[in-house]
Structure formats: C-alpha cells, structure tokens
Amino acid sequence: MENKRRSLAEISEMKERFRRCYFKKFKRYREKNSDKFEKIHMKMSLNLKQVLGLILKDMSKKKVMAYNSFKSEPPILEIIKDFNLEIYVPLIQGEHLRPVSIISNKEISLSNLDAIIVPGLFVTKSGYRLGRGRGYYDRLLQFYPINKTIFLCYNWQILREVPRNEKDRRVGHISTEEKWAYCRF
Numbered sequence: 001m002e003n004k005r006r007s008l009a010e011i012s013e014m015k016e017r018f019r020r021c022y023f024k025k026f027k028r029y030r031e032k033n034s035d036k037f038e039k040i041h042m043k044m045s046l047n048l049k050q051v052l053g054l055i056l057k058d059m060s061k062k063k064v065m066a067y068n069s070f071k072s073e074p075p076i077l078e079i080i081k082d083f084n085l086e087i088y089v090p091l092i093q094g095e096h097l098r099p100v101s102i103i104s105n106k107e108i109s110l111s112n113l114d115a116i117i118v119p120g121l122f123v124t125k126s127g128y129r130l131g132r133g134r135g136y137y138d139r140l141l142q143f144y145p146i147n148k149t150i151f152l153c154y155n156w157q158i159l160r161e162v163p164r165n166e167k168d169r170r171v172g173h174i175s176t177e178e179k180w181a182y183c184r185f
Contacts, residue, residue: 014163018130022121022157026072029156043177044152045079048117051150051173051180052083055115061086062114065099069119074152076117077102088113090136097140110140115148118171122159123151127170127183130162141169146183150175 006014033040056062065088066076080087088099088108100107118137120129129151131137141149149171155178174181 008165011163011165015130015133018162019121019133022130023072025156029154040154040177041075041079044074044175047177047180048079048150048152048175049083051175052080052085052115055148055150055173063088063099063108063112064115064117065090065113066117067119073119074154076119076152079152080117090140092136095136095139097136110143113144113148115150116140116144117150117152120151120153120157122157122162123153123171123174124159124162125174125181125183127151127172127174128162128164128168129171130164135167138167138169141171145172146170147172149173152176155179 030037052062052064056064061084063086064080066080068089069076077087077089087102089102090097091100091107098107099110099113118129118141120131120137123129127146129137146169150173151171152175155176158174158176170183172183174183
C-alpha cells in the first residue's frame, strides 16, 4: 500500500474496511475449525512458549503484559496461565495504557516489563499490525523495545500488507498455531 500518497482519511477508511473483513474471516475460520480449537490453541501455546523463552531466556517470574482477549481472538490469558509468569493486563488511563498486575492490582512501570503480547486484527511479516483503531498500543509501543513484543494470532491473520500511517508501530515477533517468526526489519 502506498500510504505516502494517501490522505489520513483514506487510510482510516481502508483500516475500517480491513476491520470489517476480519470479523467475516474469523467467522468462516471458526465454522471450519470449531471442532479443532482446543488443538489449535495447544499448538499456539507451544509456539508462544518458544518465543517467550527466546526473549526472556528464563521465564520464571518474568513480567509479561498480555491482554484479555475477545471471543474472536486467541485466548491469550488461558494460553499463558501455566507459564510461571507474572501477568499484567493493560489499564486504560486517558489516552494511554498502564500495566496492572492481575493478582495484586498494582501498576508497574513499562520499563519493568520483560515482554508485551500485543493484540490486533492483522499483522504483516514485517510486524506492522492493524489494531482496533484507538491507537493505545501504538502509543505504548513507541516507548518499548520492538524485540520484546509479540503478536499472537491465527495464521490467516498474517497479510502481505495492511493500511498504516506514521503513528503505527511494529512488533518484533509473530506467533501462530503453525509457527513463530522474527519480523523482518
């Protein structure tokens, strides 16, 4: 997509079309694989564990921020619950996200996180993601090392290109039910 030639309004409209497309694709995927979801999520768990192991070296008591997923997303908190991690979830404060412990409800600084699992609808092989449209994670990721970010998704969510603008931030790793990969920078 040649975003430099497009206005912000055109990019916003393209992003909205992609978002509508996502829900249609997920519905078809769910209908086709409804009896296989447990197995798919088990494979996702194994691949995500490899990526986290690579980033964190030793996963014991590492601080990882993950999101509470919607029904149309991989069940991230369920997938990582047995990884022996300190799990933080994002709390929206104004225009920003703050990591808050799911156990103690205490907020920590972004710099104290060891990794962030980032949500979204689609992602490219180079790590550009299309989120839900509010920019919370893009604002968060501008202050966080790209090599400690992971996008967990189904394989069909990886696209050749997604509409983006100068505020969109990339992730460093992609993990699916079939594979995990470094993003090409």
